[in-house]
Amino acid sequence: MDRDGEIIICRCEDITLAEVRRCLRDPGCRGIEDLKRMLRVTMGPCGGRSCRELLLREVARFYATTIDEVAPPVFRPPTTPLPLDAVARSVNKGGDVDA
Amino acid sequence: MHDALPARASIAIVGGGITGCALAYELAVRGMTDILVLEKDYLTAGATGRCGAGIRQQWGLPMNIRLSRASCRILETLPDALEYPEGIEFKQGGYLILGYGEDQMRQFAENVQLQNRLGVPSRLLTPEEAKEIVPHLSDRGLLGATFCPEDGHANPFHTTHAYARAARRLGVRFALGVRVTGIDAQGDQIRGICTDKGYVHTPIVFNAAGSYSNHVARMVGVDLPVYTERHQILATEPVERMQDPMVVSFKHHTYCQQVPHGSFLMGRGDADEPRGIDMESSWLFLERMATTMAEILPLLARLRVVRQWSGGYNISPDGQPILGTIPGLEGYWMAVAYSGHGFMVAPMATRVLAQMITGETPALDLGPLDLGRFDRGELLLEPNVV
Numbered sequence: 001m002d003r004d005g006e007i008i009i010c011r012c013e014d015i016t017l018a019e020v021r022r023c024l025r026d027p028g029c030r031g032i033e034d035l036k037r038m039l040r041v042t043m044g045p046c047g048g049r050s051c052r053e054l055l056l057r058e059v060a061r062f063y064a065t066t067i068d069e070v071a072p073p074v075f076r077p078p079t080t081p082l083p084l085d086a087v088a089r090s091v092n093k094g095g096d097v098d099a
Numbered sequence: 100m101h102d103a104l105p106a107r108a109s110i111a112i113v114g115g116g117i118t119g120c121a122l123a124y125e126l127a128v129r130g131m132t133d134i135l136v137l138e139k140d141y142l143t144a145g146a147t148g149r150c151g152a153g154i155r156q157q158w159g160l161p162m163n164i165r166l167s168r169a170s171c172r173i174l175e176t177l178p179d180a181l182e183y184p185e186g187i188e189f190k191q192g193g194y195l196i197l198g199y200g201e202d203q204m205r206q207f208a209e210n211v212q213l214q215n216r217l218g219v220p221s222r223l224l225t226p227e228e229a230k231e232i233v234p235h236l237s238d239r240g241l242l243g244a245t246f247c248p249e250d251g252h253a254n255p256f257h258t259t260h261a262y263a264r265a266a267r268r269l270g271v272r273f274a275l276g277v278r279v280t281g282i283d284a285q286g287d288q289i290r291g292i293c294t295d296k297g298y299v300h301t302p303i304v305f306n307a308a309g310s311y312s313n314h315v316a317r318m319v320g321v322d323l324p325v326y327t328e329r330h331q332i333l334a335t336e337p338v339e340r341m342q343d344p345m346v347v348s349f350k351h352h353t354y355c356q357q358v359p360h361g362s363f364l365m366g367r368g369d370a371d372e373p374r375g376i377d378m379e380s381s382w383l384f385l386e387r388m389a390t391t392m393a394e395i396l397p398l399l400a401r402l403r404v405v406r407q408w409s410g411g412y413n414i415s416p417d418g419q420p421i422l423g424t425i426p427g428l429e430g431y432w433m434a435v436a437y438s439g440h441g442f443m444v445a446p447m448a449t450r451v452l453a454q455m456i457t458g459e460t461p462a463l464d465l466g467p468l469d470l471g472r473f474d475r476g477e478l479l480l481e482p483n484v485v
C-alpha cells in the first residue's frame with residue numbers, strides 16, 4: 001500500500017495509484033467516468049491508451065467485480081494528437097492531413 | 100453517492116449538473132430536509148461537464164449582468180464556503196471580447212456603459228491594447244475589444260462536486276444512475292415522481308434537466324418553447340501559461356481559453372447545426388475551428404488537439420433561461436434553457452430560486468425570466484452571445 005504514491009497510473013497527467021484509489025473512495029465518485037473528470041486520467045495526449053486498462057482493473061477491484069463488467073469511458077477523437085494548422089491546411093487540400 | 104431511493108422527499112430535483120447540485124446545497128443550507136437529486140448517469144454528465152465553463156460579467160442585459168456578477172462573487176470564495184480543499188480552479192484572467200465592424204463596436208460601447216453602471220469593471224480597448232493583453236492575437240480586421248479583468252473560467256467538475264459534497268454533508272440524497280420516467284400530478288398538485296427504480300412521494304419536482312428539460316416538462320403535459328442544439332469543443336495538449344483571458348469573437352462564433360492545467364479549450368457555434376440531442380463529434384467542427392484559430396490566434400494553430408467532444412445548448416426563444424414555476428401547477432419548478440450560459444449564472448440563480456422555494460425574500464427579482472414572458476411578448480434579447 002505504501003508504494004501506491006510512487007506508482008504512476010496516468011503518465012500524461014502524473015496521476016498515481018494512491019490518487020486513483022483515494023478518488024474511488026470519495027462518495028461523489030461513481031466509477032471511471034468520475035475518475036476521468038476529477039483526475040483528468042484518459043484525457044491526455046495518449047487518449048487513455050496507456051492508462052485505460054489499469055484504471056478499469058482498479059475500478060473492477062474497488063467494486064469487487066470483473067473488468068468485463070466495467071464500462072470503459074468513451075473514446076474521443078482525434079485518434080492521435082493533431083496540430084490544428086495541419087487540419088486547417090487540409091481544408092485546401094481536399095481533406096488530406098499531413099500532421 | 101449510491102444513496103438508496105427514499106420513499107418520500109420534500110423535493111425531487113431532476114438533473115445532477117451544476118443547477119441540480121447547487122440548488123440542493125442552497126436549499127439544504129436554508130434548513131430544508133429530505134432533498135433528493137435524481138441523475139440518470141453521473142454528476143456533470145450533461146451540459147455542465149461538457150461546457151466551456153467561462154465566467155463572464157460582460158453582458159448586454161441588466162439581468163444577465165446582475166446574475167453573473169453575483170455568481171462570480173460566490174465562485175471567488177466557493178471552495179472555502181463549501182469546504183472543498185481540491186479547489187475549483189477559478190482563474191480570473193479576464194474575458195477579451197473582440198470587436199469587428201462598426202455596428203459591433205457601437206454595441207460594445209453601449210454594453211460597457213451599462214456594465215460600468217452596474218459595477219462591472221469592463222472597458223473598451225483599442226486593438227493595440229488588446230494585443231498587449233494577448234500578444235498572439237491577430238489584429239486583422241480588429242477594430243477594438245472589451246475587457247473585464249474579473250471574468251474567467253472555473254473547473255465545472257470540481258465546482259459541481261464541491262456543491263454536491265457540501266449538500267451531501269447537509270443530508271441531501273443523490274440517486275445516481277436513476278432515470279425519471281414520469282411525474283405524478285393530480286389536479287393542480289404534484290404528488291410524486293416515477294423512476295426506473297421506484298416511486299417517490301414528493302410535493303415538489305424541480306426540472307434541472309438541461310438538454311432534456313422538455314422531456315421532463317412533457318411529463319406534466321407542458322411543452323416548453325425550447326430546443327436542444329449540439330455545440331462542439333476541443334482541448335489541446337497542455338503548454339506553458341501564455342494566455343490569461345478567455346478570448347471571444349461573436350463574429351466567429353468562437354471562444355478560446357487556456358485553463359490553469361495548460362490545455363487550451365476552444366469552442367465554436369455553427370449556424371448550420373440541426374436541432375436535437377446529438378453528442379457525436381464531427382471532423383467539420385475540427386476544420387472550422389482550425390481555420391478560425393489560424394485567422395484570429397494564429398500561434399495557437401500550432402498546438403495539437405488531443406480531444407474533442409460535444410454538449411447540448413438548451414435554447415429558449417430569446418436565448419435566456421426560463422426560471423420559476425408553471426402557473427396552475429402547484430409544486431413544479433424549473434431552471435432550464437440557459438442557452439449556453441448556465442454554468443456561469445447557476446450559483447446566483449440557484450440561490451435566488453432556493454430563497455423563493457423556502458419562502459425567503461429573493462435577493463433578485465427573477466420575474467422577467469418566467470415562462471409567461473413568451474406569451475406576453477416580453478422577450479429578453481441579449482446582444483452578447485456566442
